[in-house]
Amino acid sequence: MKLFVGWVLTYVLCLAVVKKMWSSRYLRSHLTRSLYMNMLSQNQAPYWEVSHQWYLCDKEKLSEELEPIFIQSYLDQETQTFLNRSIEKSGWLSIQLYHSFMSSVFSMFMSRTSINGLLGRGSMFVFSPEQFQRLLRVGPDWKSHRLLDLGAGDGEVTRVMSPHFEEIYVTEMSQTMIWQLQKKKYRVLNIDEWQRTGFQYDVISCLNLLDRCHQPVTLLKEMRSVLEPTRGRVILALVLPFHPYVENGLRMERSYQDSETGPGLQDSPAEFRTLGDGGGKWEKPAELMEVNGIMWEEQVNSLAAVFQEAGFVVEALTRLPYLCEGDMYNDYYVLDDAVFVLRPV
């Protein structure tokens, strides 16, 4: 009994010490540095000092068709609120320790996306309501009938668009994400069912999905076939530089030590390590989308041709940071998104 009480006391004391040290930025940034080396050094600086880079575009490098339709975005109030909230959350030590522990257990048999769905963490941010409205050139009171959000994740990005629609349909691959979406009262369609419901959609959103699914080219054509043929629009976000990979639901082996930040993730492309979304088995997709060039602008130019092939013309375009809530090691994660509005032709 004495031994037990002593043990509990030591444990509580240790926690208190860790917590105390945790609040010092020095330790956190030191820890981050040792874990990630300089890969995420950007996170060391406060976001208001680095964020202007997230929106930059060299318009002269855009093609003649795209240059005049580029929309300059900036760090607005809603984006700051997301970042502030994320910084605050990543400082909650006990919750972060719990998440870290749970994910190392579940990662033995679940994909990273599904674990996030289960724990209700790692929410994403693509655009604010104002940024969405500006892209679609509509006002805050604009209303339309049907939205279809493909690969909706936990539905947090869907929520930004939802006030504008009477009916909201979503698809998801991950079962735990489907639970999250059902909890939020969205109508979940099967991933091989939405093409055949006989509905036409006013807006289809396909956010950060094309590089994560097996048949992106087919997906584009299917979107075209169920989109309302005149007023309908697709809003599409894609992480650049383009690195297609598909997350395999079931993992039979563990090839790294720590599920979250293990050094063994070296063989996976940098961006899902960065998203805290790594782990698991990753496969090459069945269909290849032809994206050329190295720079953001070059890849955007070549994407316009891919969309044209599928029966779309680019109506508007912007550059936005794709933000993900942080974890124990980072306040937040950021990837580089190109966001397009596509009109059917």
Ligand SMILES: C[S@@+](CC[C@H](N)C(=O)[O-])C[C@H]1O[C@@H](n2cnc3c(N)ncnc32)[C@H](O)[C@@H]1O
């Ligand atoms: C990177 S997340 C994007 C989530 C959200 N749309 C966003 O922008 O933050 C991609 C999601 O697509 C899902 N997914 C992958 N392949 C899919 C498919 N063929 N149909 C529907 N969802 C799919 C994954 O489970 C994952 O949750």
Ligand SMILES: *[C@@H]1O[C@H](CO)[C@@H](O)[C@H](O)[C@H]1NC(C)=O
């Ligand atoms: C976010 O936090 C920064 C720094 O603490 C503060 O200056 C800013 O006003 C906050 N923004 C919002 C929208 O909460």
